[in-house]
Amino acid sequence: MVSVKDYAQDSHTITWCPGCGDFSILASLKKALVDAKLEPHNVVIASGIGCSGKLPHFIRAYGFESLHGRAVAAASGIKLANHELNVIAVGGDGDGYGIGTNHFVHACRRNYDMAYVVHNNQIYGLTTGQTSPTSEQGFKTKSTPEGVLEVPVNPIALAITMGATYVARGFSGDLVHLAKLIQGGIEHKGFALIDVMQPCVVWNRVNTFEYFRKKTYKLEDEGYEPFDKLKAYERAWEWKERIPLGVFYKADAPTYENGLPQLQSGPLVKKPIENIDIENLLSKYE
Ligand SMILES: Cc1ncc(C[n+]2csc(CCOP(=O)(O)OP(=O)(O)O)c2C)c(N)n1
Numbered sequence: 001m002v003s004v005k006d007y008a009q010d011s012h013t014i015t016w017c018p019g020c021g022d023f024s025i026l027a028s029l030k031k032a033l034v035d036a037k038l039e040p041h042n043v044v045i046a047s048g049i050g051c052s053g054k055l056p057h058f059i060r061a062y063g064f065e066s067l068h069g070r071a072v073a074a075a076s077g078i079k080l081a082n083h084e085l086n087v088i089a090v091g092g093d094g095d096g097y098g099i100g101t102n103h104f105v106h107a108c109r110r111n112y113d114m115a116y117v118v119h120n121n122q123i124y125g126l127t128t129g130q131t132s133p134t135s136e137q138g139f140k141t142k143s144t145p146e147g148v149l150e151v152p153v154n155p156i157a158l159a160i161t162m163g164a165t166y167v168a169r170g171f172s173g174d175l176v177h178l179a180k181l182i183q184g185g186i187e188h189k190g191f192a193l194i195d196v197m198q199p200c201v202v203w204n205r206v207n208t209f210e211y212f213r214k215k216t217y218k219l220e221d222e223g224y225e226p227f228d229k230l231k232a233y234e235r236a237w238e239w240k241e242r243i244p245l246g247v248f249y250k251a252d253a254p255t256y257e258n259g260l261p262q263l264q265s266g267p268l269v270k271k272p273i274e275n276i277d278i279e280n281l282l283s284k285y286e
């Protein structure tokens with residue numbers, strides 16, 4: 001029986017700020033992996049760069065801290081090389097909805113079988129508080145002293161539109177609920193976005209734990225069912241007064257891995273390579 005202790009990583013000191021919403025995402029992810037009965041040696045967590053990007057250091061599973069914006073790209077490569085692994089991408093709002101948007105969008109439409117957990121603090125945390133793609137209009141930071149001009153990226157609406165088949169929003173102030181959403185995403189066959197409202201206690205003094213405690217409600221408490229794409233899209237735009245948490249959308253659809261003929265006889269990493277004539281292959285590129 002796998003337990004949370006199996007995922008405990010003692011070799012690294014956690015460097016997140018005291019009170020950071022990232023702690024409960026880490027705890028929720030561990031709980032989700034245990035509840036999904038997954039063993040650490042079958043789990044890979046790929047991240048980008050940011051406070052959020054450090055997460056793979058703090059959990060005892062395979063980890064890959066890639067480049068800024070490349071969490072999903074790295075995760076996709078790992079999944080295609082060995083689709084028997086449970087692959088999870090993690091990163092920040094700047095990482096996934098700014099510099100890495102294209103990887104996110106194309107992963108949604110390919111429907112890779114993986115979960116993507118975004119630590120959405122609506123700010124660039126690691127680089128000390130610049131505006132991110134999910135910062136609200138008018139929000140003042142050192143990079144936008146007069147306030148943000150652009151309309152924020154709506155990750156839930158974007159994921160639904162681009163073909164993700166499990167789209168959820170969690171709150172790092174509700175660990176048990178978040179763990180359930182992450183577990184649902186891990187167990188789902190297809191691309192699962194779990195966007196997590198994760199207050200940055202140092203650089204974002206607007207979207208705080210208090211802010212989300214006041215405004216959030218759970219979709220399931222209102223009898224909402226996540227199987228109608230247009231209804232999900234409509235809910236995705238609810239924000240100012242009330243902020244929905246839970247699964248917005250869930251659908252069954254073929255995964256990219258299922259469609260690739262090269263993967264049907266087993267993972268690429270298990271294919272014999274000793275009989276490949278590399279000289280012949282190279283000569284084609286001379
Ligand atoms: C190509 C590149 N551009 C910029 C940076 C600098 N940089 C590092 S983290 C970061 C933003 C982090 O914000 P976010 O993704 O929201 O993560 P958080 O720290 O808030 O968890 C930036 C701009 C970088 N490392 N690489």
Ligand SMILES: [Mg+2]
Nearest residue numbers: 092093123125
């Ligand atoms: Mg951020």
